[in-house]
Amino acid sequence: MSKKRPYRSKMRILADMMRAIQSEGEEGTGPTKILYAANLSHDRLTQYLEELVEKALVQEVGPDSNNRSYLLTEKGREFLREFLRMERFSEAFGIEI
Amino acid sequence: MQVDPGIIRLDLLFEAVSGIIALMVSYYATKAYRLTGEKRLSDLSTGFLVLSAGMFGRVIGTWYFLVREPTDVISDIVTIAYGVSRIMAYAIFVISTKPTRRETENQDTASVTMLLMATFLVNPSLEIVAILVLVVVVLQAILNYLATRSKFARYVLVGFFLILLSHIMMAQVAAAPGLYLLSQGAQFLGFLSLLVMLYKAGRNV
Numbered sequence: 001m002s003k004k005r006p007y008r009s010k011m012r013i014l015a016d017m018m019r020a021i022q023s024e025g026e027e028g029t030g031p032t033k034i035l036y037a038a039n040l041s042h043d044r045l046t047q048y049l050e051e052l053v054e055k056a057l058v059q060e061v062g063p064d065s066n067n068r069s070y071l072l073t074e075k076g077r078e079f080l081r082e083f084l085r086m087e088r089f090s091e092a093f094g095i096e097i
Numbered sequence: 098m099q100v101d102p103g104i105i106r107l108d109l110l111f112e113a114v115s116g117i118i119a120l121m122v123s124y125y126a127t128k129a130y131r132l133t134g135e136k137r138l139s140d141l142s143t144g145f146l147v148l149s150a151g152m153f154g155r156v157i158g159t160w161y162f163l164v165r166e167p168t169d170v171i172s173d174i175v176t177i178a179y180g181v182s183r184i185m186a187y188a189i190f191v192i193s194t195k196p197t198r199r200e201t202e203n204q205d206t207a208s209v210t211m212l213l214m215a216t217f218l219v220n221p222s223l224e225i226v227a228i229l230v231l232v233v234v235v236l237q238a239i240l241n242y243l244a245t246r247s248k249f250a251r252y253v254l255v256g257f258f259l260i261l262l263s264h265i266m267m268a269q270v271a272a273a274p275g276l277y278l279l280s281q282g283a284q285f286l287g288f289l290s291l292l293v294m295l296y297k298a299g300r301n302v
Contacts, residue, residue, distance in 0.1 A: 011133045081301055086129040088298040092249035093141055094194045094241030097133040 009097060013038060014057075015083045017048060021058060021070050022080060028061050028069035052076070108281045109156050115288040116152035119145045122291055125299075137193045144189035151182030180223030187230040190257075194237045196244075224268045231261040252294035259287030 008016075020037030021029045035045045049070065052058035057076035061069045072080070090097045126142035129135070158175035238254040263284035266276040 009133065009135070082132065085299050086132050088247075088249050089125055089129055089295070090133070090135065090138060091241075091245055091247055092253045092294055092298060094196060094237060094244075094250070095135060095137045095141065097129070097135045097138075 011083070012097060013040065013044075014048060014052060015080065015087075017045075017052065018057065018072060018076055018080050022072050022077070026071075028071040030067070030069050034070065107278065109159060111281045111285040112152050113156050115285055116149045116156065118288040118292045118295075119149035119152060121295060123149060125295055140189055140193035144186045144193060147182050147189065148186035151179050151186065154182070155179040177223070180227065184223060184227050184230060187227060187234055190234045191230060191237070194234065194241065196237060196240050222268075224264060228261065228264045228268065231257065231264060235261050249294050249298050252290050252297070256287045256290035256294070259283045259290060263287065 016038040017034050017040075020034045023029075023037070024033065031045060031049065034040075034049070035042065038045070040048070049058070049060075052070075053060050055075075056073055057079055059071045059073050061071055087097060123142045123145035126138050126145065130138035130142060155175060158171075158179075162172060162175075235254070235257050238250070238257050242250040242254045260283070263280045263282075266280035266283060270277050270280065
């Protein structure tokens, strides 16, 4: 059976971005890595990163330098844990989120 | 149907616990809906809420008749309301757990729904209708499990299958009254399977 995802909800895109940031550990991740890991266009990436920072799920490190990177906040880690629980629950019933 | 009062009390205990589990699944589905905005999760929540309301209605109604002298009319109303609420819940499960990955499956589901409606006209027995609707739910749970091979999907499949089994046994109770408690036990185990899924899905990685 095909595993293709024809449509990703906004919540899933945000979660994919946060997973990409989390996978890099304590040192944080640059925008390019997030862009590739979450499979986004540059415009979308900028828009969603602003939203994550605004909601205090992600912290921007060195915003004025060329070495900008992003770290998950404690609120972001808790959000990801909760998202994973809901993802497992939804998929148990065959509902894609 | 003449049933031993001890069996009735055990039946009510099973039903009450199953109702609580249905309420927990409904709460969890609402939580998931609030987080993700996926409407099918809201439908799933409504389905389990209707199911638990029917179960609690039956427990309270039957308990009331154990204390007071039952009248046939009110007893029939409680039985029919319980049966209808379960069929409504299962029909909502058919919609909310419908596979969305392939167009052909949607057509198949539409055909099955038409077949169910036709069967309802031929045989209006609530138990038979519940069995037929649940067959669709179980088939969808099988498709989902085969697609994901997830242990969480397996618990849901086992849960719905046991609930289906309980309805099949209940439909035979007139011929074999001993199946009554077995039917309640199967339903209870089905809801326990859903509870295990909730527990495991809710654990931190």
